[in-house]
Amino acid sequence: MLTDELCPHCAMTTTTKRAKKTKLGYATFFCPHCQRTFNERTGTPFNYLEFPTDIVLLAIVWRLRYKLSLRDIAEMFLARGFPFTHEAIRDWEARFAPLMADHLRARRRGQAGKSWHVDGTYLKVHGK
Numbered sequence: 001m002l003t004d005e006l007c008p009h010c011a012m013t014t015t016t017k018r019a020k021k022t023k024l025g026y027a028t029f030f031c032p033h034c035q036r037t038f039n040e041r042t043g044t045p046f047n048y049l050e051f052p053t054d055i056v057l058l059a060i061v062w063r064l065r066y067k068l069s070l071r072d073i074a075e076m077f078l079a080r081g082f083p084f085t086h087e088a089i090r091d092w093e094a095r096f097a098p099l100m101a102d103h104l105r106a107r108r109r110g111q112a113g114k115s116w117h118v119d120g121t122y123l124k125v126h127g128k
């Protein structure tokens with residue numbers, strides 16, 4: 001099936017969707033031009049994260065918005081079946097909170113990308 005998904009390796013736009021998904025359920029694609037595969041997170045700062053992007057961003061939002069401790073957040077997500085450590089949240093916060101702040105500033109200037117959206121408790125990432 002042809003898609004209009006851009007190949008992050010060679011920027012060709014004629015790529016095909018593969019039946020296979022990543023372990024976390026992200027769609028994967030094949031580029032006939034450079035013969036490489038990629039998934040929805042390839043080329044984003046969220047690639048290789050062990051947990052879904054929306055879960056990681058939600059942990060950071062709750063941390064920043066509700067001033068919860070790293071251990072509180074870890075406990076809340078563990079209860080929902082996401083066993084990450086408080087050290088992981090500290091690491092994500094350091095890596096992604098600045099990106100989120102930039103993104104929110106861009107939104108306020110009316111230059112929002114449509115790729116993700118944060119309103120405090122609800123997150124949408126690449127349509128997920």
Ligand SMILES: [Zn+2]
Pocket residue numbers: 007008009010011012031032033034035036
């Ligand atoms: Zn390619």
